[in-house]
Amino acid sequence: MTPNSQAHEPMRFLSFQRIFWLGLLCVISTAQATKQIAITFDDAPRPNSSLTSEQRAKALLIALDASGVEQAMFFVTTKHLNEQTKPILDLYQQDGHLIANHSNQHLWLHRTELDTYQQDVLTADQALRDYPHFKPYFRYPYLDEGRDKKVVKKMQKFLQKLGYQNGYVTVDNYDWYLEKLYQDAVKAGDKINLVQMKQLYIDVLWAAIEHSDRIAEQYLGRSPKHVLLLHDNDLAAYFIGDLVMHLKAQGWEIISPLEAYQDPIAQQVPKTLFTGQGRVAALARDAGASPQELVHVAEDEAELQRLFTEYQVATAVGAAMPEWFIAEMNSQVGTWQTSNAQYRSDSEPYTDYAIEWTWGLGENSLDGRLYGLIDGKPSDDFWTYKLFWDAEQRQARLLQFGFGGRVGDGFIRPIGHGQIETIQTHSAPDFPTFTERHLRVLTPDGLLTTSFRQSEAGEWQGRRSYTWIKQPTAED
Numbered sequence: 421m422t423p424n425s426q427a428h429e430p431m432r433f434l435s436f437q438r439i440f441w442l443g444l445l446c447v448i449s450t451a452q453a454t455k456q457i458a459i460t461f462d463d464a465p466r467p468n469s470s471l472t473s474e475q476r477a478k479a480l481l482i483a484l485d486a487s488g489v490e491q492a493m494f495f496v497t498t499k500h501l502n503e504q505t506k507p508i509l510d511l512y513q514q515d516g517h518l519i520a521n522h523s524n525q526h527l528w529l530h531r532t533e534l535d536t537y538q539q540d541v542l543t544a545d546q547a548l549r550d551y552p553h554f555k556p557y558f559r560y561p562y563l564d565e566g567r568d569k570k571v572v573k574k575m576q577k578f579l580q581k582l583g584y585q586n587g588y589v590t591v592d593n594y595d596w597y598l599e600k601l602y603q604d605a606v607k608a609g610d611k612i613n614l615v616q617m618k619q620l621y622i623d624v625l626w627a628a629i630e631h632s633d634r635i636a637e638q639y640l641g642r643s644p645k646h647v648l649l650l651h652d653n654d655l656a657a658y659f660i661g662d663l664v665m666h667l668k669a670q671g672w673e674i675i676s677p678l679e680a681y682q683d684p685i686a687q688q689v690p691k692t693l694f695t696g697q698g699r700v701a702a703l704a705r706d707a708g709a710s711p712q713e714l715v716h717v718a719e720d721e722a723e724l725q726r727l728f729t730e731y732q733v734a735t736a737v738g739a740a741m742p743e744w745f746i747a748e749m750n751s752q753v754g755t756w757q758t759s760n761a762q763y764r765s766d767s768e769p770y771t772d773y774a775i776e777w778t779w780g781l782g783e784n785s786l787d788g789r790l791y792g793l794i795d796g797k798p799s800d801d802f803w804t805y806k807l808f809w810d811a812e813q814r815q816a817r818l819l820q821f822g823f824g825g826r827v828g829d830g831f832i833r834p835i836g837h838g839q840i841e842t843i844q845t846h847s848a849p850d851f852p853t854f855t856e857r858h859l860r861v862l863t864p865d866g867l868l869t870t871s872f873r874q875s876e877a878g879e880w881q882g883r884r885s886y887t888w889i890k891q892p893t894a895e896d
């Protein structure tokens with residue numbers, strides 16, 4: 421027995437009284453008992469991200485302590501344990517938190533042989549069992565409890581034999597996807613607005629909690645002791661304290677996971693195979709709810725992506741033009757000419773083609789024009805171009821305009837070995853859209869360009885090659 425479990429005894433008594441009174445009050449009013457929720461973290465201890473494992477763990481523990489969370493449960497994925505991360509489990513324990521089993525390899529049950537899966541649970545069990553704060557709770561990775569009734573039953577029996585209980589959740593959400601959006605933005609070098617990120621994190625998780633609680637009220641007739649699923653990630657380390665303060669401000673009480681798992685729903689094993697959204701959703705499904713009403717926005721990647729943009733969490737820092745693009749503009753500026761002898765025909769009578777690049781305003785972009793020549797006599801322009809750095813998209817863009825409203829819109833980029841690739845979508849009124857690619861590379865003979873069209877099957881098919889020679893300017 422830990423000092424903490426003793427501290428929870430009077431609370432359990434209070435809850436019992438409260439439930440009793442709630443029963444009476446419900447008849448005459450909508451008075452609410454204090455709602456309760458426990459906090460759990462999966463996939464601990466995570467490898468380094470924008471924070472090291474140790475920095476993250478320390479920040480998380482400080483936030484839990486500062487916001488008055490006495491006990492949380494860390495579901496450990498033991499494949500992440502090594503000499504660097506093992507001491508993190510000791511840090512969890514020192515602060516009174518609990519350690520539980522989240523498997524070794526983090527496998528999908530429905531995609532794995534049962535023997536392999538059970539062996540994986542045992543591997544984790546052996547790695548964790550001797551920790552003083554270990555509690556025999558198993559959380560199924562991906563909340564995948566199996567999609568075959570026989571497997572589901574066999575796993576239940578297996579865990580029972582091992583002395584384990586199901587470390588279910590009642591509030592599912594995609595906090596891991598918010599984390600991915602955040603980490604991607606960090607990697608891209610975006611400017612992150614942490615105030616907005618915090619608001620998004622709290623709003624999404626609070627919506628998920630309220631949603632699950634509404635489902636519980638509707639289908640179980642009461643608000644159970646909830647178990648919140650979170651992951652050991654940077655966002656949790658930054659914002660768990662704010663989330664807890666928000667919950668408290670809404671009148672919720674944070675309880676130990678051990679207390680949450682005393683709720684009667686811990687003994688109600690769902691009959692449905694719809695368990696991936698957590699226990700409340702599964703029991704609601706048993707009670708006749710449709711899957712559509714059980715899944716929440718907080719479990720929708722596209723919606724989270726939309727919110728991430730709407731909250732303006734990340735701003736692209738596009739001021740700096742890359743070196744390669746500056747070099748590219750400097751080498752292009754001037755007039756280039758190529759022979760068309762290879763492709764010349766009655767309908768294409770030009771002996772040569774020429775492209776002229778001049779600096780745009782402030783020498784930050786290039787203006788271009790392409791025309792034909794018949795024995796040295798230039799034609800009108802066929803195309804005009806604008807090559808510029810798009811700071812918002814962080815791409816070197818190439819736009820071109822031709823007759824009849826024809827527009828080519830795309831980008832250029834270096835692809836190694838001195839090659840520059842251009843990909844453009846060409847469109848025009850009453851004309852089918854197509855995608856064109858150009859490769860160009862400077863050779864001893866001149867600038868070699870090759871054009872490609874995309875086939876129906878999506879393959880690039882080479883069309884024409886030209887070797888362009890830079891023309892001496894009047895000053896040369």
Ligand SMILES: [Zn+2]
Nearest residue numbers: 462463561562
């Ligand atoms: Zn997990």
